[in-house]
Amino acid sequence: MSKKISIAIDAMGGDNSPDKTIEGIKIFINKNKSYNDFIFNIFGKEDVIKEKLKKKNIETSFINIINSNTVISDDETPLSAIKNSKNTSMWNCIQHQIDGKSDISLSAGNTGVLLVISRMILKMMSDVSKPALAGLWPNQNGMNVVLDLGANIECSDQNLVDFAELGSALFKSLFPNEKPKVSLLNIGSEEIKGTEILKVASKRLKELSGEDNFIYNGYIEGNNIMSGVSNVIITDGFTGNIALKTAEGTAKFITNNLKKSLTENLLSKISLIFSYFSLKKFKQKLDPRKYNGAIFLGLNGPVVKSHGGTDSIGFYHSIDLCYKIVKGQLMTQIKKNLQHSRSDKNSL
């Protein structure tokens, strides 16, 4: 690709911004400047951003600042934001993208507002009726793509089938050397289990399963999400959100208890001297900042939402995610998948 990957970044959204966003950009530039194949379009208060860039000694050749004086507050509801969000740093990101000047947008601001603005400006793809929020989730062999994580609390069987097409396209763009293996999240692996919607979606996914889009692996239960059997996990936004947050809560509960156990007495504290490097690696593997970034799928362009509370390292990972998504040609992969599914449907 001779054209540079162009990423629109809302520098002002989330806690401690623009400090963390600018610091995240610095980390990315330092790691990837030798490739010289990317450009950041940064939206926010120009003078503040310029000052931070200078203070942090960041190479400005990778950066293009577009002044946006207003910022969307975290208290804004999606409804009030429609009136108040024009010309904010978030709005201007997405507008830049629809104008063809950026390939992808990234913000750590208000999720609901970002979803509404993205949908308003980028619009739904003509073949998809509902957008989904996809996320990364580690498994025993590597990484899962899981969707929907909360954009739609109720989904039809067609929505779930669409999510499978969108999610496997995302997987292919992120992990070009692996095959997407799709499963539907359910309360049992037998065919008779689950709701009617799941049964109809499962039947359709079985028909669509094939080498050129994805392999359908049938139902998966919650305890196997991280087993690595499948790597694209499909569910409605209610269930997906609860599964993701339950996993987060469980991980926190266990690591808190482990920490308590390993510091409870002198002997266990001595053990930490010997296990320091191993435990550090263990901690790094589970570091939620590595999986930071939810991807809005189904719009005429990709948008990534960084966790509002993450730090500069988490924000760096969401920039890296944007870079990989564009490099892996997500939109081309999605169109290919949807074409396959639609033409197959018409021929039935």
Next chain:
Amino acid sequence: MSKKISIAIDAMGGDNSPDKTIEGIKIFINKNKSYNDFIFNIFGKEDVIKEKLKKKNIETSFINIINSNTVISDDETPLSAIKNSKNTSMWNCIQHQIDGKSDISLSAGNTGVLLVISRMILKMMSDVSKPALAGLWPNQNGMNVVLDLGANIECSDQNLVDFAELGSALFKSLFPNEKPKVSLLNIGSEEIKGTEILKVASKRLKELSGEDNFIYNGYIEGNNIMSGVSNVIITDGFTGNIALKTAEGTAKFITNNLKKSLTENLLSKISLIFSYFSLKKFKQKLDPRKYNGAIFLGLNGPVVKSHGGTDSIGFYHSIDLCYKIVKGQLMTQIKKNLQHSRSDKNSL
């Protein structure tokens, strides 16, 4: 209580039975014989059970064997079981209970069949339209009761309200010194979040909240299930099953990775010498056998399902659960709760 707590046990259900069931009974008797306030009615092949009891040197004064020659297979579907289950060890347990000769039944056999048989023989309580499957789930301050874990994939707002009454009664019977604090599992804590069913149920629970049944704490998100803010978590069977299994899978993923990290090199192996006792305590706290046993609620009598794949220690914990449920007078607590809720409704 002068009357002994009488527990009907299907000795034949689950893997490695009756070995593990008999061994579990032995552990319970050894720990509790000084109280002398319980009796086991054991159902299964009399000669086999007698031989095991003798071999394991178990005091038979606590035991009453009722011969049942047939056993329900794990492959039986609930439908075929209705025809084939009469006079099996599982059927005879529940029959014994409805005849007033046992206070509670326990089986590690086929879950679907146990649910169907229990419902057929014990019947639903007149005020409850759907039975629920409740389980124990550790939290930062102690223990949660969570329901429904999979008996009903779709639930009405009234079902969820019933589950709150049933679940908080179970909590009171198990932890008489603590107050039940109810929350509805949802994808956000704000009132506008979630489905219409959840919103209606939440409104009703707010009206019912009070010192004499339970305190309603509003919505809870997946990441707070284990935080200890609430201790009775209410959800439909689809979501509950997926949340529980996702937590199990996450715990397994983390502990597997921890094990790998702590044995990866000589230094980390040395650390294990110093952390041995602390890690052992940590492991014990998370041991799933301690939480073994799902409780069917809403029938005219309590039935406990032990995990089929558990061992004798897990089975012992499910016996202990039965003992505590009867001692805590679950059925009286349920009737009190339901009466409160129904009279309140009539007065509206």
